[in-house]
Amino acid sequence: MSKVCTIAWVHGMVQGVGFRYSTQREALELGLTGYARNMDDGSVEVLACGDAAQVEKLMAWLKAGGPRSARVDKVLTEPHQPGREYVNFGIRY
Numbered sequence: 001m002s003k004v005c006t007i008a009w010v011h012g013m014v015q016g017v018g019f020r021y022s023t024q025r026e027a028l029e030l031g032l033t034g035y036a037r038n039m040d041d042g043s044v045e046v047l048a049c050g051d052a053a054q055v056e057k058l059m060a061w062l063k064a065g066g067p068r069s070a071r072v073d074k075v076l077t078e079p080h081q082p083g084r085e086y087v088n089f090g091i092r093y
Contacts, residue, residue, distance in 0.1 A: 005034070005049040007080040010062055012073035014044045020091045022067035023058075027089040030054040034082075037092030049086055 010019070020036040023046055027034065032054055034047035046062065048055045065072045 002052045003050060004052045004055055005047065005080045005082055006055050006059060006077050008046045008048070008059060008062055008075055008077040009039070010044045010046060010066065010072055010075050011042070013071040014066065015042055017067065017069040019044050019066055019070050022070075023062070024089050024091055026061055027058055030058055032058060033086035033089055035086070035090045035092045047080060047082065047086075048089075049082065 015038050020038065023036040023044070027036075027048055030050065032048045032050040034049050036044055036046045039045050046058075048058050059075070059077055062072065063075045
């Protein structure tokens with residue numbers, strides 16, 4: 001089981017629609033750690049760490065549009081080496 005971290009920036013109508021909470025629920029179901037937070041430009045940043053296959057499932061969920069209340073226009077992702085270990089999947093403000 002290889003552990004990876006991927007950071008994603010989700011653009012579209014993704015703030016004010018419960019996006020971070022839905023992402024947190026999905027991530028916890030997949031056994032991932034990291035966070036979701038709103039960015040000043042209206043996007044949501046998602047950092048997901050865990051088993052590579054599970055991280056890929058979360059990224060696919062984000063790219064498929066996330067929760068029904070959101071509209072995802074694009075998702076940019078890149079591998080990430082966090083400066084610390086995350087013990088859960090949180091929501092940042």
